[in-house]
Amino acid sequence: MSGFITVMGLIMVIVLTVLLLALLASLVRVVRGPTRADRLLSVQMMSTVGTGILLLMAHYGQQPALIDAALIIALLAAVINAALVQLLRAPRHD
């Protein structure tokens, strides 16, 4: 049974690592762009991936509060997108 548990732990770590690598990869989009939307897109991606990592960590580290944190990140990534569109869009009638 203990062998089974370590396999589970290993899978957990593998999945976590894959998600972290995805996070790192999304940086490429921030650097390369080429458009503003592209760069913000990577924030959206990071929030999705970050949510996943937090959920996994909540389970892995026995910290259920991290699920709340994931919820907040998912919520506020949406706010950021909205803010960008509202703040940086040129006013239409002025």
Next chain:
Amino acid sequence: MTDVQLFVGLGLLLWLLGLHAVMTHRHTIHRLIAINVSGSGVFLVMVSLASRGEGVDPVMQALVVTGLVVAVCATAFALRLGSARQQSHDEAESPS
């Protein structure tokens, strides 16, 4: 190297990177970002030190929560101040 040492080192690195950037940049937003990165570094040192023993040190974490509030309020004030300064600067440049 333990994980605490890794994260303390990371915190110190962030603190100094921010410090360096604050001295080598002039734009207000750049500088404020640098100050905040620097602050995150300090918080990172604190949180790593809080997780040394069995269980975590609630006092240190509470200090970081307080520090975070202070930092975000001061940053907000500074950013708005920067915008106001830029606006008065623009008005002085082009009186219209």
Next chain:
Amino acid sequence: MSWALLSLASPLLAALLALMIRHGADRIVLGATLISLIAAVLALASINGEQPVSLNLGGWEQPLAIRLELGHLSALLMILTGTLHLLVGLYNRVSDHGTSSRSDYWPLSALMHAVLLALWLSRDLFNWFVTLELLSLAAVAMVTLSGPKAYAAALHYLMLSLMASLFYLLGIALLYGQEGVLDINQLAQQLTDTPITRLSLLLMTLGLMMKAALWPLYLWLPDAHANAPTAVSALLSSLVVKGPVFILWMILWHLAPAPFAEQLGLVLALFGGVALLAGAWSAMTTPYLKTLVAYSTVAQLGYVLIALGLSLRWQALELATALWLFIIAHALAKVSAFLAAGEMQGTYGRKELTVVKGATLTMPVAMFAFAIAGGSLIGLPPSGGFLAKWILLQPMFTSPAHWPWAFTILAGTLASAAYVFRVVSLSFDQPDITPGSLTQNLPAQWLSLLPALLVWGLALLSHPLLLWLSRGAVV
């Protein structure tokens, strides 16, 4: 202790009330300041000659709770804060060049008052961090009261002070990481001389020096202090920069291991010597009146640094007495100088130094206030400035090895005489304008004279003052 808490609570409550009920904010704040001042005097009376009183907030046992402590030094500083805030507030209400009634000067200054009292009373490293942040934010907000021309200086000040806070906070983090407590007495008992101790003290010192505008980290001060409204400049120069100095003195005196204190003390004293001369030089060459007064703060903080550094280097408690006398005398004199300078600048309508030409004839009261405040800044006997300098010089006469310090102080005295006389001599010239063409505000000018008279009156009070300070300095 309850008098001290009343003294602390009343400006705090007044600030919130003044924000809520906007009509009559000035009366609320001035009334609360008076209450706070009386309570502070009663607090000093309640501990007169006895041991300081400690209060563990929340009723928790010692290292867990934040501890407030009312000692002689804290009580004196509370009285100083109350007095100066009351005077400056009255000036701001009476003067025609005060802040506009629509602005938030009153709640801001009341908050600043309360925060300073909290700082004097606290004995907890992290609580000091929060009060320092509050102090900086209040100061920056007050600098911006004078409108867009002050924004650049205010922003510079705010960013530097944020940076400084991070140094201080990292210092706390490392010290707490090593020792596990935040209370200064507790730390003093159990602290050992390790590299981490030294590093964290160094970081805190750097941060506090930036906040207090001690040389060479003073560059933000002249702009910010010269561009603020007059009442604000007076408060900033006399009180706000003293907050970090208080903390600096507390942590270095109580926590620094002796060999480290000696090294650091030497460096600080050297910095102080440079500050004396550099600040005075800038004051001698600047073309603006209020900037001159602001640079004089830089120079005067040089004395503070010398007293601090040498008291650490020689482990001499009497120098700490000199340090606090300097701070009190400088605060009183600087309020006078700033109020007089601001009143003249406002009345003549220009900010160049040359406006004071002939001021002895056109605005005699304000000019007199400036001159006798300058007298204390120079250290003419029997002013408070003289008293402080005299105590500072005492240990230097004892051994020839200390004479260079005495010479530095002498040079600084001459330099400060030079910039004060630069203004005073100009004021004896023939005026370009007739006195009748000015709309004078005599009550405001008399108010600016009052603190200067107080600083000369310190000589009368010197015996109890020295007694309290030498008691206050130990704890």
Next chain:
Amino acid sequence: MTADGFFDALLAMLIVSLACGALYSRSLYRAVVFFIALGLSLALVWARLSAPDLALAEAAIGAGLTGVLLLSALKHQAAEPLRPMRPSFQLLMAVLTGVTFLLVLTTVWSMPAGMAQVGQLALNSVNDSGVEHPITAVLLNFRAWDTLLELLVVVLALLGVRQLKLPNDRLPVAWPLLLAWSKLLAPLSLLLGVYLLWRGADAPGGAFQAGALIGSGLLMLKLVGLAPTTPWSHWGIRLLVLLGSFTFLLVAMATDVFGAGWLTYPPGWNKALILLIEVAATASIALSLAMLAGSDHRELNQ
């Protein structure tokens, strides 16, 4: 190297590259995006270091508030020239900071292990504090004086912004999709905020996290033009902003006059008083933060 160590190293790498991106991007916009991403990733680090309270706070601030603030500042300050320093100066500074880093790192390396004395005391005293979550106990009972002052920091920052002659924002009319989306998000953030506040007594969460979250929701409504104006001149708005500080101060004074001492909650009352303070503080923090980031000249200076 263990699997955990590998994960930590990756996380550290991510943080360093994000920080470098935020600090050294030549484009301001890129720096801002990097900084937002850094905030998100720091939440992961706090999670890793078993600080869920901070993960919550960082998620609310780093992702929401600071992002909106920076984007808004970017809009107003893009015209300010960058004027980089001379390369020789930059190099000098790099060498200096590098040397400092090594010195500081070698010093801190010898940091003793184990729980701090005060931390242990706090953990032991949690049962007498009225709440079960140790961090809430520290913030609202053991070190309540800090928190009272911290609420004043929020008020002071808002007061500071109020003194400024701010540019008036003229935001475009929001797209219908955005409007509909905000109408969904704002109540959700309120709901989640209340949930965090309610959980704060015995689990990670609390007034500040809740306030920041609700504030972000309010801010979003402000941006798309759905929120009612919150003019400082209205007494109700001022009362709400000051409510937290008022409540806290009155509790402190009442405990001093009628009770055992300044901020010493009477036994049996501690839970109720802490809850009262937390609710008031949450409301104040939410409104203050939203106004701090999103109110313009008209609202603040009438």
Next chain:
Amino acid sequence: MTEVWGLISGPVAHAVAYGFLLIGAFFFISGTLGVLRFPDIYTRLHAITKADTLGLGFIVLGLCLISGSARTSLLMIGVWVLVMASGATACQLLARYEQDDTDRERRDDR
């Protein structure tokens, strides 16, 4: 009912759950590859909002099976729904912003 629950929480279910996690990771990999390799913003938006959201869905599913607690599962499903909605909206918003933006010349961020 109890039999069903036993089946869900048994070792088989655990194996299935970890399988779901791996599938989730696979979707994240493909989403990332898409973001890196796709030629323009619109296709990249697709990669993020479809593949990554799906990946998250599988991970949530797996974690729900492992945890077996109704409250946690509900919260996690809430997270997933939120991410899905936010992804879909962000996709629309960013695409429109981009379209708006290309008219004006704003590619250079400075």
